[in-house]
Amino acid sequence: MxxxxxxxxxxxxxxxxxxxxxxxxxTEALHWITTPSGDWHLDDDGGLYCHDCAEKVIAELRQADPDNADDYFLDGGWQTEEEIPPICPKCGxxxxxxxxxxxxxxxxxxxxxxxxxxxxxxxxxxxxxxxxxxxxxxxxxxxxxxxxxxxxxxxxxxxxxxxxx
Ligand SMILES: [Zn+2]
Known part of the structure; x- marks a missing residue:
């Protein structure tokens, strides 16, 4: 083929x-957050962040869901293929x-x-x-x-x- x-x-x-x-x-490496359900965390701005903003978002998620705090994971750090130029929604x-x-x-x-x-x-x-x-x-x-x-x-x-x- x-x-x-x-x-x-x-x-x-x-x-x-x-x-x-x-x-x-x-530029910064791209990160995302995996949630306890195994899905990506998606918010209104999408779910791709720079490392520092991803750390802040995951801290908020863990705080809001303390019983499952250990099941939120910071993921990424490598280049994925994207169809639209990704920009960190938190810091730009x-x-x-x-x-x-x-x-x-x-x-x-x-x-x-x-x-x-x-x-x-x-x-x-x-x-x-x-x-x-x-x-x-x-x-x-x-x-x-x-x-x-x-x-x-x-x-x-x-x-x-x-x-x-
Ligand atoms: Zn950021």
């Missing part, structure tokens, strides 16, 4: 070009995850309407994650990958040297 995929090599180059600026953005920090294609399409829609600003680290990070999501795609997302590359090119393009003419 293989599907036709395309590796967009230009996108790999753009990812590398954006990485130094993107790396200046603070970007959480580290592996972007799936849908994430790239979601960001592409955003950036097509709101072009990213060259030199803006948060934008560089978000564009890089969009590119990672679309670096290797099913053929059906080839056009989306090209559009994402065009957006990224504007962030990394250097002024052509036309001097001396």
């Amino acid at each position: 293989t599907r036709d995929t395309i590796h967009h090599t230009e996108i790999t180059e753009l990812i590398n070009a954006l990485s130094p600026l993107a790396a200046t953005v603070r 920090v970007k959480l580290e995850a592996s972007p799936l294609a849908y994430w790239g399409l979601w960001e592409l829609e955003h950036f097509a309407a709101n072009p990213p600003t060259p030199g803006n680290a948060a934008h560089a990070y978000e564009v890089r994650e969009m590119l990672v999501a679309l670096e290797v795609t099913d053929t059906q997302y080839g056009d989306a990958a090209q559009k994402a590359a065009a957006i990224a090119r504007k962030l990394v393009s250097v002024t052509p040297d036309t001097g001396g003419e």
Whole structure:
């Protein structure tokens, strides 16, 4: 069972070009909480947190349910595959995850309407994650990958040297 995929090599180059600026953005490992029933804890904001906020949430849960306090577990700390860029709902920090294609399409829609600003680290990070999501795609997302590359090119393009003419 293989599907036709395309590796967009230009996108790999753009990812590398954006990485130094993107790396200046603070991100945290993604965590979640397992409850006594074995399910994830989900609140109105979703259930993905940075480590510090997850510690606070789990403390509140244990306090509210002292009989089962030992059955709440802090889990995660590694990158999971996500379809939407996860942000800690408590403190707003970007959480580290592996972007799936849908994430790239979601960001592409955003950036097509709101072009990213060259030199803006948060934008560089978000564009890089969009590119990672679309670096290797099913053929059906080839056009989306090209559009994402065009957006990224504007962030990394250097002024052509036309001097001396
Ligand atoms: Zn947080």
